[in-house]
Amino acid sequence: MPNREKADVLQGTLDLMILQTLATLGPLHGYAVAERLEQISKGALQLNMGTLYPGLLRLEQRGSIRAEWSRTENNRRARYYNITPAGRRRLETEKAEWTRMASIMHALLEEAR
């Protein structure tokens, strides 16, 4: 039950989270993205593959990220995602939007208390 709610929240913010992760850490494969998000959220965010990969694909289709096959440190073939200039621009606007929204929410909730 909480999983369902979590997915709904994710829907709007998943793009932003992926873009931010790639912008900070550089090229990563899908598992590394999931790992990073789990780590940052201290385990609160456990992305399953059915959410993560369609999200990555959507960002790729929209031209925000680019993917290419490469090798891991252990010399395994993996698909690495990198943010594009268009993706960076989008990240900036969405980040600003998110911050603005968050401050509105914050002000509203503080006042209600």
Added chain:
Amino acid sequence: MNGRLREYRVRLLATFRSRSAESEEELRFHLEMAEQEALRRGAPVREARLRVGGLSQASDALGDQRTIAWLGDLLHDLRHSARLLAKSPVFATAAVLSLALGIGANTAIFSVVNAVLLRPLAYKDSDRLVTILRRSDFPVAPANYLDWREQSHSFAGMGAAEWWQPNLIGMDQPEHLFGLRLTESLLPLLGIEPLIGRWFVPGEDEAGSEHEVILSYGLWQRRFHGDRRVLGTAMALDGEPYTIVGVMPREFKFAPFWATRAELWAPLAFGTRIHDRAANSLRIFARLAPGVTMTQARAEMATITARLDQEYPGTNRDVAVTELKEKVVGNIELPLLALMVAVGLVLLIACANVAHMLLARAATRHKEMALRTALGAGRARVVRQFLAESLLLAGTGCAAGFVLALWGTRTLIGFSPPDLPRLNTVTIDLHVALFTLGVTVLTGLGCGLAPALAISAANLAGALKEGERGSSERFNRNRVRGALVASEFALALMLLIGAVLLIRSFGALQSIDPGFDAHNLLSMVVSVASTGEAEPARREIFYRQVIDRIRTLPGVRAASGINHLPLGGDLWGLPFTIKGHPKPLPGALPAAVYRVAMPGYFEAMRLPLLRGRDIQTSDDMHAPGVVVINEQAAQRYWPGEDPIGKRIAFGPDWFTIIGIVKGAKQGIWVADIDPEVYLAALQNRSFLGEQKFPGSSYITLVVRTAGDPAAMAAAVQNAVRSFDRNLPISDVVTMDEVIARQNAQPRFEMLVLGIFAGIALLLAAVGIYGVMNYSVSRRTHEIGIRMSLGADRGSVLRMVAGQAILLALGGSVAGLAGSLVLSSAMKGLLYGVRPFDPLTFAAVTAALCLVALVSSSVPARRATKIDPLIALRAE
């Protein structure tokens, strides 16, 4: 937004590509990494799987994001259908061909309807343009036009056009041109700017300053090789210099009806004619003023003309304001709509045919469908699969039909009547493409839906248990199939009756007697205006000598001349007075078709002289004026009297009637023959050029030949040119061609409708054959039982054929009812045959039942050859 657009473009492209295994590999990598992580932490591997989710769900979700799912499903269905159809090529070919015929015919006819009826005329805001004519067809006199223009307020502009046929000389090749004289106000009314140069300017249509000319694009190209420097230069028309002031764009045509061949336009100056209310020679065009409706304009014109008619009795009756477009396409509207209905019926028949072919196939795929349902495919899924199949058929049919339509449209234009308006603009444009697309989708849904619903409604689970031959639903489907074939017959019957009515009507047209012998008759117009032969003294000698020389040619039986060729040339009607009759009111004067004939005209035409004598060479300027009248004039104006010796007057000139000839067809082939008067050419001042009179500087030669008249054309032209090589000769034509041209439209309607009716009949015959064939193969078992119980071959034959006849009769009843509606709508297209011609109705119905019988005879014969022993084991 941009990103989202990009996303869907990528997804659309991906839909058509096969998916790669790469995403699978990526997901597996993820899973392995998660498992290694779990191992490192010493947790069970199962937990890792729980954390990252199932591989197959992720793969599905990824697939949904990669492509556009519903489109992918559709493609899948189409591919599946294509495979199935490829397995039964005979069925696929038959179905695609039927639909291609139907869709192609519809596209072809619609492209004509679109160009001729639907597209606006090629003038600015053409729906505001009107014509003002007497009895919506007849020209108007100058003084009346000027009064209307002066007194009306409903129009933003009004202009007049007059027929003009100048000779172009002084260039390498003399040419008789077709043009119009226009008031200065007319071209601005149409709103089409010249390609180069300008319109006429005010004042140029005043007497003495009218020597300017605007060329059509075609004439400019033909005679001046498209040279822009012609502007401002002069060309000699009828011996007078005209300054070229403009060239109209390539698409520009004026007038859109009547003088459609016009290639050049000059200003129209009325001069002393501004008071003329008798010589009706103008066609009036006007543009409705902003905000004025047709009704208001008509009401105003009615008031104005009523007032004028009181002032000048008989001059302003029956004046009609007509929308220009209606005037242009009014005559062709009904035939085109009839053809549109006809192709609609053909398509319906094709659909019905394909529908029952699909139904028959569906029956054999019963088990497949049952299995699919059993495996969880919903009813919608089964219906969708059927629709995909019929849409695929319709789509392929559409592609083939489009090719057919391209070819068919060209053929259609090839043998369409030459004066069909706007046919040069027929193209496949966006409207046609959308129409075809719409028709195709409807066709696909139409012929797929019935079988899809019939099949999916059946108790499929029951069918699975029962074996191939379900009972109750098969009965239902047979009823559906029977109804489909019966409606095919109904539709085919309607088309056939329409076609036969047109054929009989055309036969009636062909058997009309023109009054003269139209075979082996050649004619051509020789214009003498502004040539060496134009002078009155020379002209008479030239006319006589040229006819004499033609008579000496081998292969010529007789030759003569007339001012205007019956059925092909211009038609003048002039009022006259009769000596001894009370003087009638102006406007109620007796009138007759006015012809001026050279001696020997009646002999050359083989127009029988009923009484009195012929016009002779001695009837010249020095002899008293004589006329020959036709029998209709004799009956109308001298009933119960002998007209010979009676005297009539055209204006101040008196003539004695010397002979009566049989009536000859005059202007329109189907029209009744009006009173007609033949004046003697050799004593006619305007014909010989002693009086300046517009349109009298030419002679139409008529030559009776021994053999093929067309083969004599060159010899006769050479004989004319041997006098003067600068003489323009035009309208070289045989009388048979003239008459064929008059009947071109009914012939066209008959041919096209006949072809469609033939296609319909063929499709219906194939339909009934298919149904009977299927029915016999399904009833092999039953027939076997009947035969083993003692039924003989005759009774089996009767049973099968009887079923076919029953279907045909059922269809015929519905078809006859439809025909009553259709034929009454066709009334305007028929000549000499009633729309409800009982003979036609009965014969066509009988013929159709015969076709049903013949189509079913093959399956019926097969039924009689069934071996009961084998049939009984067939289960």
